[in-house]
Amino acid sequence: MSPQPGDFTIGEAARASGVKVTTVRFYESRGLLPAPPRSEGNRRLYAxxxxxxxxxxxxxxxxxxxxxxxxxxxxLSDEPDQSCAAVDAIARAQRAEVTRRIARLEALGVELDRMIATCAGGTVGECRVIESLSDHAHCAADHPGPAPM
Amino acid sequence: MSPQPGDFTIGEAARASGVKVTTVRFYESRGLLPAPPRSEGNRRLYAxxxxxxxxxxxxxxxxxxxxxxxxxxxxLSDEPDQSCAAVDAIARAQRAEVTRRIARLEALGVELDRMIATCAGGTVGECRVIESLSDHAHCAADHPGPAPM
DNA sequence: GCTTGCTCCTACAGTGACTGTAGATGGCAT
DNA sequence: ATGCCATCTACAGTCACTGTAGGAGCAAGC
Known part of the structure; x- marks a missing residue:
C-alpha cells in the first residue's frame, strides 16, 4: 500500500490528535486503535x-x-443502534468516582492546613507537622490508599 | 535473639499499625523501615x-x-535539632498539589455532568456522551494526564 | 552519491506503590 | 501426627504509560 493523500504518518496522527507517538503505538498494542496498513518502508499509515x-x-x-x-x-460507539444506557452508566460511575475523590482530597486539604498552621517554625523536635503524623490514632484502615488521578 | 515481651510478629505489627503484612515487607525493601532482628525461626521481630x-x-x-x-x-524526624523548614516546605507542596487536583477534578465533574445531562436515553447513535467525546476540539495538550491520587 | 538529521521501527526495561502467586518453613492446637 | 494458619523468599503482575537501545527510512543540502 503506497501513501495516499489523506494518510497520516504516526507523527502526523500524533500531532493531529494530541496523543504522543509512543502512546499511539501503545494504544495499538492494547487493541484500542486498529493496526493501520503500512507503507513499503513499514511505516504506519493512518486515515x-x-x-x-x-x-x-x-x-x-x-x-x-x-x-x-x-x-x-x-x-459501544461502534454499534450506534444499541441503547446508550451502558454509555450513560459508565459516565455516571465516572462522575461518582470524581465526586468521591474530590471529597477525599478536600479532607486531606483540611488536615494538611491544620498541620501547616500549627508549625511555629522551630526545630523538627517541636514540629507539629511531624507530631501530627506520628500521633495520629489508629482508626480502621478503611481507606485503601491513594486512588489513580 | 529470642522473642521478648513487647516484640511483635509481622502480622501483629501490621494489625497494630494498619499496614498490610506485604506492605510492611515492601517498606523494609524500600528502606523506609529498618530491618528488624529475627527470631530463631527467621521471623521478623518488631519493637x-x-x-x-x-x-x-x-x-x-x-x-x-x-x-x-x-x-x-x-x-528529618530522626534529627530533631534541625530546623523544621524542610518539613514545612514538603507539607506546603503537598497542600498545593491537593489544591491543584481538586481544581482539576472539579472541572472534570462539570464536563461529565454536562455530558450526562444531555443524554436523552436513546441509542448510541444519538448519544450526546459519545458525541461529546468524539467532537471535542483539539486544544493544546497541556494536561499531561491523570496524576496519582 | 554522500552525509546530516529527523522520523520511524521493534523490543524491552522502568516508573510508583503496591498486590498476587508459588513453594517452602514455622509453630501452635487438636 | 495432623491440620492449619502465619510466615518466609523471590518474582511476576497491575496501570498507563515513558524511556532506552539499536537499527532503518527518507528528505534535503553539498
Whole structure:
C-alpha cells in the first residue's frame, strides 16, 4: 500500500490528535486503535478515522476514564443502534468516582492546613507537622490508599 | 535473639499499625523501615518503635505524600535539632498539589455532568456522551494526564 | 552519491506503590 | 501426627504509560 493523500504518518496522527507517538503505538498494542496498513518502508499509515479515534481516546482519558472504560465506550460507539444506557452508566460511575475523590482530597486539604498552621517554625523536635503524623490514632484502615488521578 | 515481651510478629505489627503484612515487607525493601532482628525461626521481630514508624508512614501516605517524601519526613524526624523548614516546605507542596487536583477534578465533574445531562436515553447513535467525546476540539495538550491520587 | 538529521521501527526495561502467586518453613492446637 | 494458619523468599503482575537501545527510512543540502 503506497501513501495516499489523506494518510497520516504516526507523527502526523500524533500531532493531529494530541496523543504522543509512543502512546499511539501503545494504544495499538492494547487493541484500542486498529493496526493501520503500512507503507513499503513499514511505516504506519493512518486515515482520518484513526485520528478521530485517537481524539476520542484522548478526551476520555482527560476525563479520567480508565483504558478499559475507554475500550468499552469505543466498542459501544461502534454499534450506534444499541441503547446508550451502558454509555450513560459508565459516565455516571465516572462522575461518582470524581465526586468521591474530590471529597477525599478536600479532607486531606483540611488536615494538611491544620498541620501547616500549627508549625511555629522551630526545630523538627517541636514540629507539629511531624507530631501530627506520628500521633495520629489508629482508626480502621478503611481507606485503601491513594486512588489513580 | 529470642522473642521478648513487647516484640511483635509481622502480622501483629501490621494489625497494630494498619499496614498490610506485604506492605510492611515492601517498606523494609524500600528502606523506609529498618530491618528488624529475627527470631530463631527467621521471623521478623518488631519493637514498638517499628510500629510507631509504620503508623507514621501510613498516615503520611493517607495524606497523599509520595514514598520519597515520606522517606524525607522520616529522616528529618530522626534529627530533631534541625530546623523544621524542610518539613514545612514538603507539607506546603503537598497542600498545593491537593489544591491543584481538586481544581482539576472539579472541572472534570462539570464536563461529565454536562455530558450526562444531555443524554436523552436513546441509542448510541444519538448519544450526546459519545458525541461529546468524539467532537471535542483539539486544544493544546497541556494536561499531561491523570496524576496519582 | 554522500552525509546530516529527523522520523520511524521493534523490543524491552522502568516508573510508583503496591498486590498476587508459588513453594517452602514455622509453630501452635487438636 | 495432623491440620492449619502465619510466615518466609523471590518474582511476576497491575496501570498507563515513558524511556532506552539499536537499527532503518527518507528528505534535503553539498
Amino acid at each position: 482520518q478515522s484513526h485520528v478521530d479515534r485517537l481524539r476520542f481516546i484522548r478526551h476520555a482519558r482527560e476525563l479520567g476514564f480508565a483504558l478499559e472504560d475507554v475500550a468499552t465506550l469505543l466498542s | 514498638q518503635s517499628h510500629v510507631d514508624r509504620l503508623r507514621f508512614i501510613r498516615h503520611a501516605r493517607e495524606l497523599g505524600f509520595a514514598l520519597e517524601d515520606v522517606a524525607t519526613l522520616l529522616s
